[in-house]
Every structure is written in structure tokens, then in C-alpha cells.
Amino acid sequence: MSDHETISEPTVDANLEAAPGASAAPASEPTPAPAAAPQPNFFLIGAPKCGTTALAQYLSEHAQVFFANPKEPFFFSDDYPILREVHQMETLEAYLKLYSAAQPHHRAIGEGSTNYLNSEVAIQNILAFNAEAKFLVMLRDPVEVAHAFHGTLVYSFNEDERNFEKAWHLQAARRAGRAIPKTCRAPQFLQYGDVARFGEQMERFLDLVPAPQRKIILFEDFVRNTRRSYCEVERFLGLDDDGRDKFPPVHGARTHRMAWLHKFFKRPPQKLAGPILSLRRAMNNRQRGLVPYLKSKLHVRQQRDKLRPGFEEELRRFFEDDVRRLESLLQWDLKHWITGKRSAKR
Template identity: 40%
Template sequence: MSGTSVQPNFFIAGAPKCGTTAIASYLRTHPNVFISEPKEPTFWASDMPKLSSQIGINTLADYERLFANASGKAAVGEGSTMYLYSENALPDAYAYNPNAKFVFAFRCPAEVAHAYHMQMCFYEQENEDNFSTAWQLQDARLSDDTLIPNRCLSKKLLQYRYVAALGSQIERALTIIPREQIHFVVLDDFAHDPLKCYQNLLRFLELPDDGRTEFPKQNAAMKAKSRVVTRVLRSRAVREITFWAKGKLNGKAFDFAKQLKNRAMFVNAPRDELDDAFRLELHRYFEPEVAKLETVLGRSLATWNNPRAKSTN
């Protein structure tokens, strides 16, 4: 156990492309909540160590400094989407704080895999723009490191079938963390009734209603405006300036500065359409994962097995 007086007591722990950025953004403005900057330190995913080291988080002391300004906040958290996928993150984070609460967000696994591939291309960790081709490369990439792009921080990140195996991941999470310390958010539900889902989340975190009624879309599908500009704005020096600015600026000013940075980096862009045969292949592949999620949630997710039905983008 750490000797720090402030440590995270909740984790938005996955999955990628399932609304975690929006959830963190909404919670960040709550007067009783502190969210780390960066939102995804990924410290506990020690099986993919470059994810945290590349942003300068190498030790527990580095990690805990992210929460140095959280004193007095009832809910102190972070939102690393790889924690659900990581082999080490959940058991280690739970051991660090056995009283912590965990939020897991998910959507149709086939849609997760597709959206996540686009994100990996945006971050230049994937060099195969065609998702069907990248999907077919998964087995070869496990055994041939020459097929891994130079900028990729872990070849595990290119295993789309495993990143999106949400049913299996949730089943495993339930063997590590007590059920009462877990809250599930289905992205489709959030899109349909964001206020109800947000208030359910506040109750889980034992927070009072902050009166939020607007839920702007966050982290939409995107492409880089300029790879050079994007690389500069993602550099360690800029991240350190961002961390410093977070302690100096009020919440609204900091959020505005982040919006300006994001506008300079990327432009929203729709995901490429998949051909019918490959879309059918994806949905059939993930049917067992959907069935596992149905069992955990106690509800039907049958539309997720329909290759013609898209969940929230």
C-alpha cells in the first residue's frame, strides 16, 4: 500500500472506444471529482510498460504525483482503457487499493475492433490502414516482430480480436474484483439516455447530483490534420507543460486549452465502411463475447450480432 495521502479510489478501466473519454470529461467538472491528467496514465498495465513510460510515468511515485492536487475530493480517479485488456492491471490496481471502484464501459465488440483500428492508425501505431488486412495480420504479428510498426508501443495492441474480447475480459474482471465495486456502462444506453446513465454513475461513486444536463459527444472518430503537428503536440515536453498548466488554470480554462490543442491535431472523420463479407465475419467471430456480456448483464444484446446494425459511432 502506498504512503501517499491521496490515491485513486476509482478507475474508468476500459474498454477503448466505448465512451470512457466522455465519461471522464463529464466527471471532471463535478466539484467533488478529480481526474488525472493525462486521463490515461496506464501505469498498472505493466505487461505493456511502454504505454506509461512514453509519457514519463515509470514509478509509483511518478504515478501518484498525478493525484497531488486531489486533496479534498471525494472521488479521485483515472481512465486507462487498456486496464480491462491487460493481464496485470486489474489485479495490481485492486491490490493497490482494495476499496477502489471500477467502471467498465462497452459496446458491440465488432464495432470496438473497427473503431479501435482507426484510433491505432491515428496514433501511428498501426501502419495498415485497411482494417480487413490488419485483421488478417494478427497471427503473423504474434510471431514476426518485423510486421510491427516502429511506433507501436506493444504488439499486443495490434491484436484486435483480443482487445475487443469484452465478454471474456469482464468475466475475468469479476474473478478479481467484488461485483459491488464494479459499475457497467453500455454505450448504447448512454447515447439513448445520457442523463439517466450519468446519474446512475454518480450514485455508484456516491456523489451528489451536480446538475449536469448536457452531454456533448467526445472522442469521435478522427484523422490527423498533420502528422508533424500531431507528433509535436504529443511530445513529452508538451505533456509536461500540460501537466503544469492543469495546476495553474481553472477547470474551464484548462478544458478550453485542451480543445484548442485537439483542434490543431485532428479533424473528425467517419470510419471507413467495411465490405459486407468482412463485417459478417467480425460479427460472427464476436458472437461468443456478446453472449458472455448478455449473461453478465442479464439482458439481450441480440442486435450486436446483426452485421447491418451499427452501435453508437
């Protein structure tokens, strides 16, 4: 991948004289300052369906990285309050507990809430929390993102219209508060056009975040040469290269083998919400043995339905102006996102 981003990489000495005739007081041992609580210093802020889960997984396995669990705590997006509530991230104290196990050798401590790029307030909130925070952004063809994101919402019970074309045409009604699924925790997600309108989102991002604190990756470059993209991220975060050369696929389009059981875990009765959330976190922490085996049996891979040609053309017309805006902001050639034709290798 071309290097689109250019990344730039008190001790008080008091000599006090004793007053004439006064004897010098014996020096006392200084009281060591308490160790500062670990805090995040980098954020993988989106966009959804652009490879963030895979990158987060790879980074979490680097010896010098501590990655939050859950990957997406949604703490800084005040405009998505229900998501914060679901993850019990309503206070800074609760949020910082995610990082309590980080150690001094962890140079990069981070999380990956992919709604931060789309949020109108998250980036400002992060910079108010840590003015030197580093940001990773991954971008992809918006038509592909909108289509894939719809599948994710269906899978997570935030969307009840399984046909993407029909769901796309429900956006106006849903913006007016109609036809919103009862199990949808973030109605903003149902605005597929807004979720994938990256020109608008990136203009806000570039205005707020200084160049040395940001790294932008194209999904197609990440897929084409994952090792190179990974090494660029290592350098950006100040990590030693761990020599990783295997990058197994992570996630992909899925459907439920037992939808009722998955829904019970994702949307438990209110009285069971706390214990179920604790159980889910424990399961996320278990990477070996019976737990991952059982989790793998709860869902199956599914091919995403192809878009009807006329509908795909409608989507490309919808995103065209925004893609041109993004081209201008980044000075990248993204015409293939407008035409739908794959770009040549760069």
C-alpha cells in the same frame, strides 16, 4: 438504462490511573497526524471506444471529482511497460503525484486507463493497492469497437495499415512479431480481436471485483440517455447530483491536418521526449484561450469508412461465441451484437 448492477452502498479511549502519591502530569496537546496523500479510489478501466473519454470529461467537471491528467497513466498494467515509460509512471511516487492537487471535498479520485480491462494483471494490481477501489466499465458492440480502435491507432501512429480489413488479417503475423510498425508502443493493441473480446475480459473482472465495487454501462444506453447513465455513476461513486443536463459530444473519428506536426508531438526525438511530454501536459491543463484553439486546428473530423458487408459478417462470426459468453455472464440480451441489427429501446 436498466439498473443491471445492484450497488450496495479507531478511536482509542485510554483511562490511565496515576500511581498512588504521584501528581498528575499536565495533559499535552496531541500532535496532529499528517494528512494522508490523496490516492485514487475509482478506476474507469475500459473498454476503449466505448464512451470512456466522454464520461471522464463529464466526471472531471463535477465539483466532487478529481480526475487524473493524463486520463490514462497506464500505471497498473505491468504488461504494457512502454506505455508506463512514455508517461513517466514507472514508480508509485510518480503515479501518486497525479493526485497531489486533490482536495478533501473530492469524494471520488480516479483515472481512466482503458487498457486495464484487457490487461491480465492490472485489476489484481489495483486491488492490491486499494482493496475497496470502485470500477467503472463501459462496453460496446465488439465489431464497432475493433473498427473504431483501428482508427485511433492510425491516428496515434501505433498502426501504419490504414485499411482496417487488411490490418485485421495481419493479426497472426503480428502475434508472431512480424509487420509491427516501428512507432507502435503496444503491439498488444494490434490484436483487434483480443481488444474487443469482452466475454473473456469480463469473466476475469467479475471473478476479481466484488459486486458492490463495480458498475457496468452499455455504450448504447449511455448514448441513448446520457443523463440517466451519468446519475447512476454519481450514485455509484457516492456523489451529490450536480444537476448536469448537457452532455456535448467528445472526440469521435479524427484525422490529422498536419500529420508531421502531430507526429512530432506524439513521437518526439528521444532527446526532446521529456520537454515535449511536459508541454503536452501543460496543454492538457489549459482549457481556455489559445491552446485549445490551436489543438482544434491540428485535426479534423473524419467519417469512418463503412465495413464491406462480407467483412462485417466475418467479424460477427469471429465474436459470436465471446458475445454469448458475455450474455451468460451478465444475463443481458446482446443478440444484436451478433446479428448487427440495432436493438429496440429498453
